[in-house]
Amino acid sequence: MKNVCAGIWILLIICLVCGCSSSGQPVRDETAYQERPQDNENQIVVGFSQVGSESDWRNANSESFRSVFTEENGYYLVFEDAQQKQENQLKAVRDFILQEVDYIVLDPIVETGWDSVLVEAKDAGIPVIIVDRQVKVEDDDLYTCWVGSDFRREGRLAGKWLEKYLESQGRGKDRIRMVTLQGTPGSSPQIGRTKGFASVMKRHKNWEMLEYQSGDFTQAKGQEVMEHFLKTYDGIDVVVSENDNMTFGAVEAIEEAGLTCGPDGDMIVLSFDAVRAALQAMEAGKINADFECNPLLGSMVSDIIHRLERKETVDKIQYVDEQYFDSDMDLSAIMDGRAY
Numbered sequence: 327m328k329n330v331c332a333g334i335w336i337l338l339i340i341c342l343v344c345g346c347s348s349s350g351q352p353v354r355d356e357t358a359y360q361e362r363p364q365d366n367e368n369q370i371v372v373g374f375s376q377v378g379s380e381s382d383w384r385n386a387n388s389e390s391f392r393s394v395f396t397e398e399n400g401y402y403l404v405f406e407d408a409q410q411k412q413e414n415q416l417k418a419v420r421d422f423i424l425q426e427v428d429y430i431v432l433d434p435i436v437e438t439g440w441d442s443v444l445v446e447a448k449d450a451g452i453p454v455i456i457v458d459r460q461v462k463v464e465d466d467d468l469y470t471c472w473v474g475s476d477f478r479r480e481g482r483l484a485g486k487w488l489e490k491y492l493e494s495q496g497r498g499k500d501r502i503r504m505v506t507l508q509g510t511p512g513s514s515p516q517i518g519r520t521k522g523f524a525s526v527m528k529r530h531k532n533w534e535m536l537e538y539q540s541g542d543f544t545q546a547k548g549q550e551v552m553e554h555f556l557k558t559y560d561g562i563d564v565v566v567s568e569n570d571n572m573t574f575g576a577v578e579a580i581e582e583a584g585l586t587c588g589p590d591g592d593m594i595v596l597s598f599d600a601v602r603a604a605l606q607a608m609e610a611g612k613i614n615a616d617f618e619c620n621p622l623l624g625s626m627v628s629d630i631i632h633r634l635e636r637k638e639t640v641d642k643i644q645y646v647d648e649q650y651f652d653s654d655m656d657l658s659a660i661m662d663g664r665a666y
């Protein structure tokens with residue numbers, strides 16, 4: 327293993343001298359800075375640039391890395407929370423290069439803007455593994471592989487579920503007025519879920535998408551956007567919300583407006599992620615269906631790194647298994663068996 331002590335100490339001294347911690351700067355996860363081992367030779371040093379901590383999904387995703395990339399498992403994890411700012415991720419990757427980590431793991435907040443920093447990592451001979459969201463780069467050889475969800479499939483599944491549900495309610499030919507709370511603009515889950523659902527919607531002339539607006543995957547923004555939709559449009563039939571935290575905000579706004587949602591409500595709510603709190607909200611009758619996005623990527627990435635350590639090849643694209651849930655299912659049994 328590359329001895330990263332010198333690089334890290336230089337970086338730490340630079341930080342101390344220039345006082346680089348101010349609001350909006352990358353938030354270092356102090357737990358990642360466990361007592362630095364005298365010698366990293368026996369540890370695989372991994373630099374992980376995480377999007378932020380904007381959602382329940384994100385927290386489960388971060389935990390899946392922290393719980394796998396431990397000293398006991400032979401790793402030294404340098405965890406950087408970018409607070410949903412791409413410039414913080416670019417800085418984090420350059421820090422990792424300075425520290426001469428053995429691997430860089432990047433969850434890119436949006437798909438574009440990564441070419442130059444990935445060229446720098448390649449020139450430094452550091453393999454980059456992309457997780458969760460995807461990058462759009464000129465040369466796909468700039469990263470070793472990608473692990474995550476099929477976001478378009480998630481969107482298609484939501485559209486197909488709605489088709490069946492409306493038919494079952496005798497509303498297959500009704501005029502259906504919809505709104506969509508989108509995720510972070512330009513992120514793979516936003517692009518994929520929007521396009522996937524739209525590929526089903528175009529089969530239905532009676533479905534009308536009144537407006538798309540980004541709630542940036544957060545609960546607060548989701549509530550704000552839903553309040554705007556409720557003020558602007560009468561008779562919304564369906565709310566498509568591209569993650570559970572925006573859904574929690576949307577439900578708040580709907581109920582504060584004196585309306586109801588879910589299987590017995592004024593409007594149908596379709597959500598994405600299927601975190602525990604959302605399944606509990608579904609059990610309480612607030613959400614009709616939730617399309618899972620599996621955050622448990624840590625062990626998959628660790629397996630990839632071990633294969634790379636053994637000089638084995640790895641698949642370029644690796645999807646995680648996912649399903650969906652709706653209010654007709656035995657949700658308490660499902661929740662008992664789930665890690666998040």
Ligand code: GZL
Nearest residue numbers: 380381383458515543569619
């Ligand atoms: C999807 C992930 C998204 C989740 C949101 O893989 O990137 O980001 O759907 C999270 O909850 O904020």
